[in-house]
Amino acid sequence: MPLMKSWVESANAPNHPFPLNNLPYGVFSTEGTDPRPGVAIGDMILDMEAAEAEGVVTLSEYPLFDVPFWNEVMEEGPAVWAALRARLTSLLAEGSAERDRVEPLLVPMADADLHMPFAVSEYTDFYAGRHHATNVGTMFRGAENALPPNWLHIPIGYNGRASSVVVSGTDIRRPWGQLKSPDHDLPAFLPSRRFDIELEMGAIVGMHSDGPVTVQEADTMIFGYVLLNDWSARDIQAWEYQPLGPFQAKATATSISPWIVTKAALEPFRVNAPEREFELLDHLKDVGPMLYDIKLAVDMAPEGKAATTIARTNYAQLYYSAAQQLAHHSSSGCPMSVGDLLGSGTISGPTKPERGSLLELSWGGKEPLTLDTGEQRSFIEDGDTLTLKGFAEGDGYRIGFGDCTGTVLPALDDPYKR
Amino acid sequence: MPLMKSWVESANAPNHPFPLNNLPYGVFSTEGTDPRPGVAIGDMILDMEAAEAEGVVTLSEYPLFDVPFWNEVMEEGPAVWAALRARLTSLLAEGSAERDRVEPLLVPMADADLHMPFAVSEYTDFYAGRHHATNVGTMFRGAENALPPNWLHIPIGYNGRASSVVVSGTDIRRPWGQLKSPDHDLPAFLPSRRFDIELEMGAIVGMHSDGPVTVQEADTMIFGYVLLNDWSARDIQAWEYQPLGPFQAKATATSISPWIVTKAALEPFRVNAPEREFELLDHLKDVGPMLYDIKLAVDMAPEGKAATTIARTNYAQLYYSAAQQLAHHSSSGCPMSVGDLLGSGTISGPTKPERGSLLELSWGGKEPLTLDTGEQRSFIEDGDTLTLKGFAEGDGYRIGFGDCTGTVLPALDDPYKR
Numbered sequence: 093m094p095l096m097k098s099w100v101e102s103a104n105a106p107n108h109p110f111p112l113n114n115l116p117y118g119v120f121s122t123e124g125t126d127p128r129p130g131v132a133i134g135d136m137i138l139d140m141e142a143a144e145a146e147g148v149v150t151l152s153e154y155p156l157f158d159v160p161f162w163n164e165v166m167e168e169g170p171a172v173w174a175a176l177r178a179r180l181t182s183l184l185a186e187g188s189a190e191r192d193r194v195e196p197l198l199v200p201m202a203d204a205d206l207h208m209p210f211a212v213s214e215y216t217d218f219y220a221g222r223h224h225a226t227n228v229g230t231m232f233r234g235a236e237n238a239l240p241p242n243w244l245h246i247p248i249g250y251n252g253r254a255s256s257v258v259v260s261g262t263d264i265r266r267p268w269g270q271l272k273s274p275d276h277d278l279p280a281f282l283p284s285r286r287f288d289i290e291l292e293m294g295a296i297v298g299m300h301s302d303g304p305v306t307v308q309e310a311d312t313m314i315f316g317y318v319l320l321n322d323w324s325a326r327d328i329q330a331w332e333y334q335p336l337g338p339f340q341a342k343a344t345a346t347s348i349s350p351w352i353v354t355k356a357a358l359e360p361f362r363v364n365a366p367e368r369e370f371e372l373l374d375h376l377k378d379v380g381p382m383l384y385d386i387k388l389a390v391d392m393a394p395e396g397k398a399a400t401t402i403a404r405t406n407y408a409q410l411y412y413s414a415a416q417q418l419a420h421h422s423s424s425g426c427p428m429s430v431g432d433l434l435g436s437g438t439i440s441g442p443t444k445p446e447r448g449s450l451l452e453l454s455w456g457g458k459e460p461l462t463l464d465t466g467e468q469r470s471f472i473e474d475g476d477t478l479t480l481k482g483f484a485e486g487d488g489y490r491i492g493f494g495d496c497t498g499t500v501l502p503a504l505d506d507p508y509k510r
Numbered sequence: 511m512p513l514m515k516s517w518v519e520s521a522n523a524p525n526h527p528f529p530l531n532n533l534p535y536g537v538f539s540t541e542g543t544d545p546r547p548g549v550a551i552g553d554m555i556l557d558m559e560a561a562e563a564e565g566v567v568t569l570s571e572y573p574l575f576d577v578p579f580w581n582e583v584m585e586e587g588p589a590v591w592a593a594l595r596a597r598l599t600s601l602l603a604e605g606s607a608e609r610d611r612v613e614p615l616l617v618p619m620a621d622a623d624l625h626m627p628f629a630v631s632e633y634t635d636f637y638a639g640r641h642h643a644t645n646v647g648t649m650f651r652g653a654e655n656a657l658p659p660n661w662l663h664i665p666i667g668y669n670g671r672a673s674s675v676v677v678s679g680t681d682i683r684r685p686w687g688q689l690k691s692p693d694h695d696l697p698a699f700l701p702s703r704r705f706d707i708e709l710e711m712g713a714i715v716g717m718h719s720d721g722p723v724t725v726q727e728a729d730t731m732i733f734g735y736v737l738l739n740d741w742s743a744r745d746i747q748a749w750e751y752q753p754l755g756p757f758q759a760k761a762t763a764t765s766i767s768p769w770i771v772t773k774a775a776l777e778p779f780r781v782n783a784p785e786r787e788f789e790l791l792d793h794l795k796d797v798g799p800m801l802y803d804i805k806l807a808v809d810m811a812p813e814g815k816a817a818t819t820i821a822r823t824n825y826a827q828l829y830y831s832a833a834q835q836l837a838h839h840s841s842s843g844c845p846m847s848v849g850d851l852l853g854s855g856t857i858s859g860p861t862k863p864e865r866g867s868l869l870e871l872s873w874g875g876k877e878p879l880t881l882d883t884g885e886q887r888s889f890i891e892d893g894d895t896l897t898l899k900g901f902a903e904g905d906g907y908r909i910g911f912g913d914c915t916g917t918v919l920p921a922l923d924d925p926y927k928r
Binding site: 173190194213214219240241242245246247248250251252254255256265267268270272278280281296303304306325328331332333334336337338339340341343344345370373374375380421423424425426427428429446503507 | 632658663664666668669670672674683688690697698708743749752757759761762789839841842843847850895910922925926
């Protein structure tokens with residue numbers, strides 16, 4: 093499919109992240125106005141609350157866009173999702189007869205603040221990148237035992253903390269935590285010294301389920317995708333994670349990009365999962381191409397300095413798709429909810445510059461990175477800005493996600509001082 | 511404090527779980543009516559929606575009781591919690607001048623269905639019982655390495671799944687899951703064969719926080735307590751839990767008792783935590799007695815048969831209080847929300863009949879229990895009803911929790927058949 097042209101001229105610019113083919117969903121506000129749903133088109137945002145109020149978009153008998161999140165639209169289900177996309181495409185396409193009605197509803201993106209695009213019901217983080225799991229396992233347990241015995245049979249995951257999910261641009265305060273260094277007998281409560289990123293993508297569940305769902309049903313339930321950075325305190329994690337898994341190490345914040353790129357926009361980019369070393373059990377079997385060819389990168393910028401791209405990889409490097417993760421998640425009968433967020437797990441490729449965390453890039457701190465500006469980094473230092481970027485490349489157009497960025501602030505001197 | 515007498519005569523009966531000293535909060539409905547908040551007093555429920563509508567209880571300028579959960583009351587904060595308890599005590603006390611206004615607002619508990627008393631924001635399960643952790647650790651790693659090195663320094667916990675929390679009386683469907691038996695090379699997807707209970711108590715967070723809170727602040731934030739059964743599929747858990755902790759093993763269901771017993775009602779029963787083997791770090795230190803003397807028991811009844819009490823223990827057997835768990839939970843800056851539920855972890859005492867799970871009672875299936883009715887049990891069999899019971903014993907009265915019960919239904923023949 094080639095570039096679909098819009099009468100919003102900026103959307104037709106080469107390599108623009110938000111052409112008519114994309115139409116991602118966010119929540120925005122302008123000075124003095126309340127956050128409301130919007131759709132990105134080129135350098136503009138279509139104000140969906142206004143579009144609904146004006147009768148330009150009507151999806152149901154009751155309003156869906158008078159709230160600062162997309163959950164109400166998700167609740168309507170896939171037929172309405174498709175109807176909305178079709179309507180938006182028609183309204184914004186070159187030659188649209190309704191241009192005059194729509195043009196007054198556009199807001200320049202430069203004037204907008206972006207907010208969380210949806211209300212997160214629950215957040216689950218998976219561990220579905222084979223190269224990442226192998227790298228971390230090698231560091232912790234040696235190359236022979238790198239992958240746990242279950243890894244090639246289950247999309248391993250753990251429940252995270254929905255309350256800690258924030259939108260791109262939110263500053264991240266370096267956490268305190270209980271740490272035990274190898275040269276001390278006892279732990280201490282200190283600021284984390286090994287604060288890290290995890291380059292992930294998040295899948296947003298758009299439908300409820302009450303019992304086990306198949307991989308095909310799970311794919312139908314997914315509303316869209318975002319970039320996701322699961323900030324991780326490696327020193328807190330190392331001390332706390334046995335035997336019940338990561339907890340406070342992952343609870344400070346998880347950042348997501350501000351635009352939900354719909355599953356529909358990503359359809360042309362579906363690719364197959366890698367070859368299976370063991371045949372998957374029936375309820376997890378591939379039922380078609382469910383990964384996507386999405387180019388991903390991580391930029392790191394010391395305070396006041398230019399950014400260096402420290403990693404480039406691809407979403408297709410995952411071993412398990414979001415649909416397989418969701419199928420596994422529901423397999424015990426666990427009810428799934430509209431607004432659940434599934435982190436993919438860190439996405440690393442097979443070579444060193446494709447690694448999606450500083451833990452892997454600096455090999456546990458043993459091989460510090462040198463940035464283009466000359467600084468060395470093993471983990472994040474105060475003032476560093478970390479930015480995830482991603483896009484799918486079509487025939488003369490891109491499906492962009494918008495940056496997922498955050499600046500790390502110094503730990504508080506005393507976190508209990510009010 | 512002795513028994514406080516009520517004009518609701520049944521509340522004054524010896525050993526009644528709901529005397530005037532208690533006043534626990536639930537959500538109920540009667541035939542043809544919608545669920546609404548209520549307060550248990552003896553064999554009756556005070557209809558709080560009606561009490562507010564009639565002007566008998568007025569806590570704010572806007573209604574708090576026209577919703578089927580207690581979260582709105584929690585949002586008001588501790589001053590309103592105290593005002594509500596004082597008002598209810600005055601209305602229901604023997605000799606109340608307002609008896610005539612209140613009596614028409616009482617509904618017989620026998621006519622009521624009980625529902626979830628609050629909307630669960632997020633659910634966290636801890637592992638704060640030393641005897642339980644020691645028993646499980648001994649089974650899995652041997653007596654020498656029973657307690658992980660962090661255990662005596664951190665209240666170890668993991669995030670659970672809020673969507674799976676159900677009210678007492680909800681049937682529990684035996685889950686399917688990925689299992690690997692020791693005599694097979696590969697896993698299979700099968701119904702769980704080692705389905706278990708965990709005898710716990712749940713603490714309900716009633717206030718928001720955005721950064722680390724002290725143990726004292728955490729205690730203030732707790733609204734009340736319930737009994738909690740964290741149903742656990744041991745065979746799913748054994749295969750999945752490395753390296754990121756329990757996931758689908760704990761996601762089928764967690765049952766809670768239907769009445770929130772307030773922190774205020776439990777005040778007379780505060781007891782100190784056990785002696786500390788290592789001094790706790792400052793941010794986790796005991797700041798007074800924050801456990802409670804609450805007697806707990808587990809009953810098991812095969813289908814159509816009488817129940818056998820299979821365990822008796824006490825909440826005071828925990829090593830870490832809910833306030834310490836909450837302080838730890840917030841220590842990384844993790845935002846905490848009104849309606850968060852914190853499971854205590856399984857509560858076992860030092861001797862065999864005090865063990866709070868079948869895993870411990872049957873020592874991993876090696877020492878099956880014999881019930882009073884003659885049946886043997888290592889884990890739960892289809893049709894078994896498991897019931898947690900609990901009360902604090904005062905001077906001539908009890909603070910009861912109401913049973914936390916559930917019957918295990920057979921696994922579906924094919925969980926994917928619709």
